[in-house]
Amino acid sequence: MKRIFSLLFLLSSLTLFAQTDSFTLLKPDRVFDGEAMHTGWIVLVHNNAIEAAGDMKFKLPANTRIIELKGTTLLPGLIEGHSHLFLHPYNEVTWNDQVLKESRAERTARAVTHAKATLLAGFTTVRDLGTEGAMYDDAGLKHAIEKGIVPGPRMIVATRAIVAKGSYGPNYNNADVDLPQGAEEVSSLEEMEKAVRTQISKGADVVKIYADYRWGINGQPAPTFSTEEIALAVSIAKSSGREVVVHSSTKEGMKRSIAAGVSTIEHGDDGDEEIFRLMKEKGIALCPTLAASDAVSQYGGWKKGTDPEPARITVKKKSFAAALKSGVTICTGGDVGVYSHGDNAREMEIMVDYGMKPLDVLKSATSVNADVFGYGDKIGRIKKGLLADIIAVQDDPSIDIKNIRKILLVMKDGEIIKN
Numbered sequence: 001m002k003r004i005f006s007l008l009f010l011l012s013s014l015t016l017f018a019q020t021d022s023f024t025l026l027k028p029d030r031v032f033d034g035e036a037m038h039t040g041w042i043v044l045v046h047n048n049a050i051e052a053a054g055d056m057k058f059k060l061p062a063n064t065r066i067i068e069l070k071g072t073t074l075l076p077g078l079i080e081g082h083s084h085l086f087l088h089p090y091n092e093v094t095w096n097d098q099v100l101k102e103s104r105a106e107r108t109a110r111a112v113t114h115a116k117a118t119l120l121a122g123f124t125t126v127r128d129l130g131t132e133g134a135m136y137d138d139a140g141l142k143h144a145i146e147k148g149i150v151p152g153p154r155m156i157v158a159t160r161a162i163v164a165k166g167s168y169g170p171n172y173n174n175a176d177v178d179l180p181q182g183a184e185e186v187s188s189l190e191e192m193e194k195a196v197r198t199q200i201s202k203g204a205d206v207v208k209i210y211a212d213y214r215w216g217i218n219g220q221p222a223p224t225f226s227t228e229e230i231a232l233a234v235s236i237a238k239s240s241g242r243e244v245v246v247h248s249s250t251k252e253g254m255k256r257s258i259a260a261g262v263s264t265i266e267h268g269d270d271g272d273e274e275i276f277r278l279m280k281e282k283g284i285a286l287c288p289t290l291a292a293s294d295a296v297s298q299y300g301g302w303k304k305g306t307d308p309e310p311a312r313i314t315v316k317k318k319s320f321a322a323a324l325k326s327g328v329t330i331c332t333g334g335d336v337g338v339y340s341h342g343d344n345a346r347e348m349e350i351m352v353d354y355g356m357k358p359l360d361v362l363k364s365a366t367s368v369n370a371d372v373f374g375y376g377d378k379i380g381r382i383k384k385g386l387l388a389d390i391i392a393v394q395d396d397p398s399i400d401i402k403n404i405r406k407i408l409l410v411m412k413d414g415e416i417i418k419n
Contacts, residue, residue: 022047023061024414028069028392034076034367034381037359037398043074045388048414053382067419069392072408075362076382077124077389079369080153080344081287081333082266085111085118085126085141086134089339091299096170099133099182107134111141115152117342122404124389124412125154127333127373129208129245129266130161132182139203151417154389156373158208158245159199160184162192162233164224167215183210192229196236206373207237209262211246212253223253230260243374245287251275258282264331264372269293271319276326285329285372288320290354291347292335320354330356331372332365345404358401388414 024045031041033053044052044064052058060066086107087098098107111134118126131138142155165187170179184199186192196207209230216222234244243263248254251270258265258278264285265271271279271286279286293316294304302310323330334347351361370380379389394406410418 020047022414023051023064024416025060025064025066026069026074026390026392026409027066028072028074030072030396031074031382032076032362032366032398033383034370035363037073037396041074043382043390045390045411045414048388050382050384050386050388050390052384067409069409072392072394073396073398073403074382074390074392075122075397076366076370076380077153077391077410077412078122078344078365078404079332079373079380080118080123080126080336081264081331081365081369081373082289082335083118083126083128083333083341083344084130084132084335084337085114085128085155085341086131086137087337088114088341089337090296095132095182096172099170100180104134104137107131108137108141111137112144112150112152114337114341115141115145115150115155117340118336118344119151119153119412120407120410120418121342121344122391122393122407122410123153123344124391124410125156125369125375125379127156127158127206127369129158129206130183131159132161132337133180135160136199136202142203153412154379156205156375157203158206159202159204161208161210161247162186162195162199163210163213164215167213167224168210189229189232192225192232193236196233200237200240200242204242206242206263207233207244209233209244209246211248211257211262212250213247221250221253223250223256225256227256227259230257230262234261254279258284266333266335268323269315269319271322273322273326276323276328280326280328283329285331285368286323287331287333288316288323288351289333289335289347290316290320290350292338294346294350295339317354320351320356324355329368329372330364331369332361333369345401348404349401352401359398361401362398362404388412 026043136159138157145152161183163183165185212223245264246257249267249269266287367380370376390411392409395403397403
């Protein structure tokens, strides 16, 4: 009887394997593999992984599904490097009111729709850098996506982020009121250690720290943590295989973060060639978030293309030019949530407008982001053995970056989401 049950189990397992084992051949005009553009390539997907990519020099397995993609470019699924799925555009509801007046149930419902919009825009992975008051709900959303409960990109989550006591917000300058905060506050080395360990235990894949913020005299940006405090977080996170990323716009905040050994610096508004060269030497990447400054400036009344350029935009252009000249590694991440989810390509377009070559922007949004974030062995390239996160766009985005918006196919983990 035992042998009969074993045989039945084996037969049922083989039947299930036969039902789920699948091959899909994608035939575009050209393939960007994450590093270079190729013509005459095809890509064979086996279940959820890339089986082959290159010239058609092999026999197709029986029952292979063939998808003709004439006039298209095939690329690795794009990677959004700086997102906040639990936020929505500030011209709809201010950041303060989102944190204070929107329930976590509402914010999660919004995040679900934001995740779907992001995926359909061709961004199959997001690094989500803080829930901004929604506690650890990004970890829950990540698991819901992984279980197939809701559609969305792969998520690299930071949970609450860490700020110095009294430096962040909401803050209405009323000393009699203690308001809920958009991140976890700490005020000592001991509290920093506890916060890092707690966030990791709650599901953080990456630790985010605000190395400076607008808490100086008259609201000027100023450093919030010492090098020692940031370095402690880096040491704890590193021991668990995680990275620390920092929000920093001031030179001093960036210098302290570099000395502490962080992985990426977000924003970097006041960065110059000296700072960016130091980042390059230390292997620290820059995520410039150009689109957020562009969006906030327009919310403030700037009519882009008509009005004179605001100082905020001039500063961004100058720092980005310095970053390009220095050779520092540049990630693609727009601080999405400040503006609409699904409009992620906005950052890529502005990177080109500010002087980066379209092909380099494509690299940044795929292989560079994957390598910097520690996922280069799984995603970011069209290469045998990597996960089948693949998109197809009309025409050639290496000639005109705006073509990256012409999404015709989205495949995540070998499953076609949009075709």
